[in-house]
Amino acid sequence: GQNIDQPTEMTATEGAIVQINCTYQTSGFNGLFWYQQHAGEAPTFLSYNVLDGLEEKGRFSSFLSRSKGYSYLLLKELQMKDSASYLCAVMDSNYQLIWGAGTKLIIKP
């Protein structure tokens, strides 16, 4: 079956760095997405990785290793507004998104 695993919840301090991991097993691979979702709102796109390596976008970076079925989202200089759920999603061979359950990130002052 298809499976996306990510931690349920993480806590970090304002100004610090946090890494959210995601491992996946899917039928085919056409890219991995990270989305941010604040409570009661729809997800917003953060990043897309289809090749191995690190993609940096401001305070957020996303890494992919296809051979390991592994990705992480790195958030630097954490701000209180970064408190949200972070969803990892993989596009399979049918171009269907398989969603992880999300990681709730709690930022403390």
Place this chain on the structure above:
Amino acid sequence: GAVVSQHPSWVICKSGTSVKIECRSLDFQATTMFWYRQFPKQSLMLMATSNEGSKATYEQGVEKDKFLINHASLTLSTLTVTSAHPEDSSFYICSASLAELNYNEQFFGPGTRLTVL
């Protein structure tokens, strides 16, 4: 960027009534639209995928006679929850994908919170 709207943002209805939710792509033509449902503290669950002018493809376990999807144009898809019951209360989110993008990124609407009394 691509903008997707949903209407209404929230709706409260009595058990047994039907509710229609609209999803529009405002500044692009969407080749495919997706409907998701999200229960509290859970991830997104894909309900169905629809392409303009053709019947929607429903995920396993989703009743197509209960959740009617109409994709009349490249900018509008509607989801009708027929004979709604309290267990249908959820956050319904649509998304639209743009074929021109290599990776079929999905742009999400703001969601519709449905409460069935």
